[in-house]
Amino acid sequence: MEVQTPQDEELDLLDLLVTLAENWKILIFGPLLAGIAAYGIGLVIPKTYESSASVQVERAGSSFTAPWPPAWPCPQTCCTRLLPWRAWTMA
Incomplete structure (x- = not known):
């Protein structure tokens, strides 16, 4: 029984091109x-x-409807806290 070395199992570029x-x-x-x-x-x-x-x-009186618009805090205060660089645009 012949043992193959890794050099015998290598695939050459020429073999690939022939295939x-x-x-x-x-x-x-x-x-x-x-x-x-x-x-x-x-x-x-x-x-x-x-x-x-x-x-x-x-x-309109259904129990599935939510009040709109939601009760948010003052939008100017929120925007000023979240986006301080835009505080000058808020009047």
């Missing part, structure tokens, strides 16, 4: 034919579009 040259037809025509087939199937299958929408209308 590519031997299989160039498969490498070129395989993806080309797959693309043509996918394009043809895309043309044959009918285009379908689907959408849905729902609208929920609630009564």
Whole structure:
């Protein structure tokens, strides 16, 4: 039994190029034919579009509605604290 050393198992660039040259037809025509087939199937299958929408209308006295607008503190104070460089734009 012969033991292979790592140097025997190395793949040279020339070996890789020879393999590519031997299989160039498969490498070129395989993806080309797959693309043509996918394009043809895309043309044959009918285009379908689907959408849905729902609208929920609630009564004014319903318990599910929240008060609007929410009770926030003074917006000028919040903006001044969060964005101090914009304090001069607040009147």
